[in-house]
Amino acid sequence: MSDTTTVSLETEVPFDKLHEECGVFAIYGHPEAGNLSYLGLYALQHRGQESAGIASSDGKKIHSVRKMGHVADIFTPDVLNQLPGELAIGHTRYSTAGETTLANAQPLSVACSKGQVAVAHNGNLTNAIELRNDLERDGSIFQSTSDTEVILHLVARSHERTLPGALRDALLQIEGAFSLVFLAQNRVIVARDPHGFRPLAMGRLEMSDGKQATVFASETCAFDLLGATYIDDVLPGEMVIVGPEGVTREFYTRPGVTAHCAFEHVYFSRPDSVVFGKSVSESRERMGRLLAREHPVDADVVVPVPDSGVTAAIGYAAESGIPYRQALIRNHYVGRTFIEPSQEIRDFGVKLKLNPIRHLLEGKRVILVDDSIIRGTTSRKIVRMVRNAGAREVHLRISCPPTVSPCYYGVDTPSKEELIGARNTIDQIRDYVEADSLSYLPLEALQTAIRDDNQEFCYSCYTGKYPTLVQIGEVVLAKTGCC
Numbered sequence: 001m002s003d004t005t006t007v008s009l010e011t012e013v014p015f016d017k018l019h020e021e022c023g024v025f026a027i028y029g030h031p032e033a034g035n036l037s038y039l040g041l042y043a044l045q046h047r048g049q050e051s052a053g054i055a056s057s058d059g060k061k062i063h064s065v066r067k068m069g070h071v072a073d074i075f076t077p078d079v080l081n082q083l084p085g086e087l088a089i090g091h092t093r094y095s096t097a098g099e100t101t102l103a104n105a106q107p108l109s110v111a112c113s114k115g116q117v118a119v120a121h122n123g124n125l126t127n128a129i130e131l132r133n134d135l136e137r138d139g140s141i142f143q144s145t146s147d148t149e150v151i152l153h154l155v156a157r158s159h160e161r162t163l164p165g166a167l168r169d170a171l172l173q174i175e176g177a178f179s180l181v182f183l184a185q186n187r188v189i190v191a192r193d194p195h196g197f198r199p200l201a202m203g204r205l206e207m208s209d210g211k212q213a214t215v216f217a218s219e220t221c222a223f224d225l226l227g228a229t230y231i232d233d234v235l236p237g238e239m240v241i242v243g244p245e246g247v248t249r250e251f252y253t254r255p256g257v258t259a260h261c262a263f264e265h266v267y268f269s270r271p272d273s274v275v276f277g278k279s280v281s282e283s284r285e286r287m288g289r290l291l292a293r294e295h296p297v298d299a300d301v302v303v304p305v306p307d308s309g310v311t312a313a314i315g316y317a318a319e320s321g322i323p324y325r326q327a328l329i330r331n332h333y334v335g336r337t338f339i340e341p342s343q344e345i346r347d348f349g350v351k352l353k354l355n356p357i358r359h360l361l362e363g364k365r366v367i368l369v370d371d372s373i374i375r376g377t378t379s380r381k382i383v384r385m386v387r388n389a390g391a392r393e394v395h396l397r398i399s400c401p402p403t404v405s406p407c408y409y410g411v412d413t414p415s416k417e418e419l420i421g422a423r424n425t426i427d428q429i430r431d432y433v434e435a436d437s438l439s440y441l442p443l444e445a446l447q448t449a450i451r452d453d454n455q456e457f458c459y460s461c462y463t464g465k466y467p468t469l470v471q472i473g474e475v476v477l478a479k480t481g482c483c
Contacts, residue, residue, distance in 0.1 A: 021268065021412055022106075022122040023047030023218045025090040026181040028188040028242040030205065030213035034083030037090040038075045040215070040222040045071050046270060047122075047218060048094035051105035055118035056088035057185050062116040066091075066105040086213075087188050087242075089181040091120035094412070103144040107183065112156035114163040118183040119155075121148040122218055123198045123410040126176030126468070151180065164189060164241055168252045171239065175468075177261075177409035179234070181216060187243030190216050194256040195467060196236030197409045197458060199264060199275045203228040214242045219273035233277055259458035259467040263411050265450045266400045267371045271311050278451060281311055286449040287399040287441055288315025288369065295439035296320060297367055297395045301360065305370040305382060306330040312399035313369035322367065327360035328386070350381040362390030369397050373429065374413065376420035380433040387434070396435040401443045402426070405464035413461055 023044030027033045034056045041052055052074050053066025063083050067074045071092060091106035109118035125131075128147030131154070136142070140153045151170055158166035163184050171180075177197035182189040192200050201220050205213040205228040217223060220230045234240055237255035241248040260276045261268075271281040291312065302324045304313030310326075317324035331353055366386055373379045373396075383394050402421030407413045416422045420429055430438035441449070443462055450457060460466045 021047055021094045021410065022120075023092045023222075024120045024122045024179060024181045024200070024216070025218070025222055026088070026120075026183070026188050026190055026216040027205075028087045028214045029211065030207065031086055033086050033088035033213075034080050036205075036213075036215075036226055037083075037088040038071065038080055039225050040217055041071045041075075041090045041092050043222040043225045043270075044092055044218055047268070048092040050094050051102070052090070052092040053105050053107050053120070054083055054088055054090040055107040055109055055120075055183050056083040056085040057116075057183055058085035059186055062109055062118055062183060062185065064107060064109050064118060066102070066107065068102055068105065087183065087186075089118060089120050089183045089188065091122075091181075101144075104146040106146070106148060107181075108144065108146070108149055108152055110152045110156055114155065114158075114161075114166050115185055117152070117155060117163060119148060119151055120181050121151065122179045122200075123177035123193065124408065125150060125174050125178060126408060127174065128176075131173065150174070163187075164239070167191070168239065171252050179218065187241060188214070188216075189239060189241050190234055191239040191252065192234045192236055194237040194253055195259040195458075196233075196255075196276075196456075197259055197261050199260075199269070200234040201274070202231050202234055202240065204231055205229075214247060216240075219269050219275055221270045221273040224272065230274060257467055258454075258456040259409075260456055261407075261409065261411060262400075262446065262450060262452075262457045262459050263407070263461060266446070267308050268411065276456075283450045284311035284371075284399065285315035285318075287446065288312035288317075289319040290315075290445040290449055291369070291397050291399055291439070291441045292316045292319035294442060294445055295397060297365075297397075297437060299365040299367045299393070299395060301325045301327065301364050302367045302369060303327045303361070303386070305368060306354070308371040309369045309399070312371065316367065316369050316397065320367075325357075325360045327357045327366075327389075328354050328382075329357065330354055347381040347384065350378060350385060354382065354385065356385055356389035358389045361386055363392055364390075365393040365395070366391045367395045367397055368435075369399065371399050372403055373398055373420060373433070374403055375418055376429060376432050383434050393436045394434075395437045396430070396433060396439075398438070398440045400446055401440050401459075401462040402429075403461050405461055407461045408466070409458065409460075411461070 025040035037054045051068045052071045055064040107118040107120040125147040154170035155166045158169040160166040178193045179198040179200035180191045203215045203223040239252045265283040269275045269280045302317040304310040404422045
């Protein structure tokens with residue numbers, strides 16, 4: 001990716017996916033590829049809850065199932081029987097802007113001169129609008145509003161005769177953050193953007209007959225469920241082809257400045273995963289320990305906001321010597337929609353998801369540990385809930401710096417105007433959330449926590465400094481580096 005890369009974000013956009021958090025999975029060489037893809041997506045469900053899909057190949061034809069809903073609800077035994085073959089890819093999706101429709105569920109597939117091909121994508125193509133407009137002017141007809149479909153059109157229209165050649169051609173035209181998994185009739189191909197914004201791990205699964213299957217996933221927690229072994233990450237700018245000839249690894253372009261997403265370690269990834277070659281759990285516990293050193297407080301209990309604040313709270317409690325208590329209980333069965341009572345119940349949405357244990361909070365000075373504050377509205381409701389449960393003091397500690405700028409590389413963050421950290425001082429935020437005190441983990445401490453010794457992470461949401469040029473309407477934010 002060159003230094004002239006731009007992110008085009010016009011106000012009227014023909015895509016529903018400006019920022020999309022997703023999970024991708026791929027497997028080659030296992031007789032139950034469809035079933036294992038289901039298990040892999042089950043482990044990645046936290047990365048997207050709106051839709052899910054699996055495409056498999058029996059060597060002659062690609063079979064595909066994609067529906068709205070959760071993985072376990074979609075892929076019943078009868079449905080999985082419709083996905084034969086030894087190779088498959090899967091996707092679980094969470095779109096964050098515009099319509100949520102089945103047309104945008106992935107994997108997307110097409111039949112073209114290169115044969116049948118399906119693709120699933122995690123990330124955000126920053127030049128998708130420009131590419132789509134060019135393709136439509138040349139006669140391409142789009143069936144969805146997802147920028148992932150742009151990739152399929154580029155592959156289909158390529159003059160390269162082989163699928164790997166056509167994919168290389170397409171990859172050199174797209175820009176932004178992407179971890180891609182492709183399925184052809186007899187091979188799986190995966191690729192990662194030159195900066196490595198989004199994670200993509202590679203693993204090996206030993207079978208009882210002595211053969212090995214190759215697997216790929218957004219997070220290694222999917223490997224753990226299958227009993228696969230983590231081998232390596234797909235490298236920035238790398239394409240990996242797995243087919244009858246074996247595994248081929250090559251760089252389709254020169255890697256750019258590495259810019260792994262720090263938010264994967266702060267919040268998005270599961271703590272039992274290895275992401276970017278580093279343990280997420282270890283990173284978060286160090287965040288909590290450093291937060292306790294940087295911002296101590298005289299209190300009685302350390303309470304996490306479940307689930308994302310749990311590991312950092314454990315670290316804070318261990319470092320401070322203050323007892324750790326799970327005094328907020330999360331209801332894990334809350335869906336994205338629910339029936340709200342007609343009468344007004346204060347903070348109903350938060351109460352539906354969290355419930356305090358009063359005897360652990362009553363009369364206590366509470367340190368409440370969370371991973372981030374975005375708009376501030378949820379944090380205020382949680383502080384009120386803890387105070388209403390009898391807490392004498394509520395001290396809010398956040399295991400990352402203030403979020404001051406949107407992400408344009410595939411993580412859902414609101415516009416700058418909606419980010420409370422972008423337009424308020426820490427004291428003003430403290431007053432808004434109604435806490436007795438509020439402190440954030442400094443950027444330098446976050447870098448220490450995730451062991452970013454070689455400056456390989458992107459912190460643009462905390463700094464407003466982007467590793468590529470970012471264009472928002474007529475305003476251009478200069479390429480200023482990740483830190």
